[in-house]
Amino acid sequence: MNKRSRFGLACLLLCVLPCLLAPHTGCGRSEPGPTADSQTKHRPASSDATDPPHGTPAATTSAASTIESPAAESPAADPRETTPQTDSTAATDDSAAASGRPLPSPPEMPSPSESTDAAATPSDDAASEQPDRWEPEGPTAEEVARQAFQPPPETKSLSQQGQLWIDPQRKRVIVDGYVALKRGALEMFACPVGTKEHESIVAALARSREVHAALLAVDATPGAPVRFRPEFVPPTGQVIRVWVCWYDTEDQFHVVDARQWVQDLQTEQAMTAEWVFAGSGFWQDEETKQEHYMADSGDMICVSNFSSAMLDVAIPSSADTDSLRFVPFESKIPDRETPVRLILVPVPASSDDLELPTSRDVPRRQ
Numbered sequence: 454m455n456k457r458s459r460f461g462l463a464c465l466l467l468c469v470l471p472c473l474l475a476p477h478t479g480c481g482r483s484e485p486g487p488t489a490d491s492q493t494k495h496r497p498a499s500s501d502a503t504d505p506p507h508g509t510p511a512a513t514t515s516a517a518s519t520i521e522s523p524a525a526e527s528p529a530a531d532p533r534e535t536t537p538q539t540d541s542t543a544a545t546d547d548s549a550a551a552s553g554r555p556l557p558s559p560p561e562m563p564s565p566s567e568s569t570d571a572a573a574t575p576s577d578d579a580a581s582e583q584p585d586r587w588e589p590e591g592p593t594a595e596e597v598a599r600q601a602f603q604p605p606p607e608t609k610s611l612s613q614q615g616q617l618w619i620d621p622q623r624k625r626v627i628v629d630g631y632v633a634l635k636r637g638a639l640e641m642f643a644c645p646v647g648t649k650e651h652e653s654i655v656a657a658l659a660r661s662r663e664v665h666a667a668l669l670a671v672d673a674t675p676g677a678p679v680r681f682r683p684e685f686v687p688p689t690g691q692v693i694r695v696w697v698c699w700y701d702t703e704d705q706f707h708v709v710d711a712r713q714w715v716q717d718l719q720t721e722q723a724m725t726a727e728w729v730f731a732g733s734g735f736w737q738d739e740e741t742k743q744e745h746y747m748a749d750s751g752d753m754i755c756v757s758n759f760s761s762a763m764l765d766v767a768i769p770s771s772a773d774t775d776s777l778r779f780v781p782f783e784s785k786i787p788d789r790e791t792p793v794r795l796i797l798v799p800v801p802a803s804s805d806d807l808e809l810p811t812s813r814d815v816p817r818r819q
Contacts (some may be wrong), residue, residue: 457466484527502590595658597631598629601629602794605815606732606816616630617667619667622672625796625797626664627795628657628797632790633655635788637652639777639780640756640757641654644656648750649818652768654714665733676688676731677730678734679760692800695795698793698815705816706811708811716780718780720818723785724756726767757770757779758772779784794815796810
């Protein structure tokens with residue numbers, strides 16, 4: 454056989470031999486063998502699902518890649534297909550797994566809607582810690598006192614907001630209020646409402662400056678407040694008699710000298726010292742240059758000596774807590790919040806014969 458014949462025979466064997474060996478090597482449509490598997494492993498991952506080998510179903514190729522290519526045997530992933538890890542918890546879990554420690558359970562995070570609701574709605578504990586605002590169940594003592602009596606007859610009102618009148622004919626000043634104190638330390642008999650009710654028997658529904666002006670309108674003569682230096686000088690001014698009028702729970706009318714409601718600890722009897730029209734004074738605000746009447750802060754009718762008192766007792770009476778001379782005469786004072794009407798009468802110098810107020814001066818509202 455010549456060289457050309459031998460060369461042609463060799464080419465023919467090379468072409469026929471793969472077909473003869475096909476059942477044993479996995480050629481054709483039989484199951485993929487090592488050759489096909491090797492080709493699948495080295496194909497780019499991005500083409501597995503979209504470009505399966507010729508003659509092999511796509512689903513079969515994908516499943517084979519998943520089962521036969523565990524993470525330990527698979528080659529390094531393509532950096533372009535690697536997703537950066539942003540969760541710090543995942544990094545911690547990987548390091549814990551490598552060291553053999555048990556992985557911690559991830560915290561339970563509320564959903565966005567639950568977080569919003571929790572932020573908008575206060576917890577029961579927070580709500581329980583907030584103190585309830587106290588609100589009176591009915592009208593306040595001040596509101597009751599404002600409606601308790603009708604305006605006194607034949608009088609003139611001197612206050613738009615307060616309950617204050619003058620009787621020019623009988624030289625009287627009338628002011629309404631209520632019982633604020635029956636027991637405790639006492640420095641005032643009466644104070645304007647909203648000032649010193651904690652140490653005053655009566656809370657009056659008028660300011661001290663208004664009562665001062667009313668006394669001047671009925672020709673009362675003011676004097677001077679107490680002085681303590683260089684030596685004690687008691688307050689001076691015209692004597693002012695103060696009457697207290699009220700109705701009890703059985704609708705019975707009562708009127709007493711206001712001094713009967715004040716007990717002198719030295720005698721254990723009702724106070725006998727007179728109130729005098731000391732007249733208080735003014736102080737000026739350095740910034741606004743506005744003048745303020747000092748007794749408006751609470752010192753309307755005092756039982757302890759104050760240089761700011763409108764009416765003061767004409768005897769030495771300390772304001773020191775440990776040396777207070779007067780206390781409320783509890784057994785003679787009606788219940789707290791009882792509406793009362795005070796009638797202030799300048800005492801003439803020549804006579805102490807004063808007309809006693811009657812129920813006509815204190816008409817009740819129907």
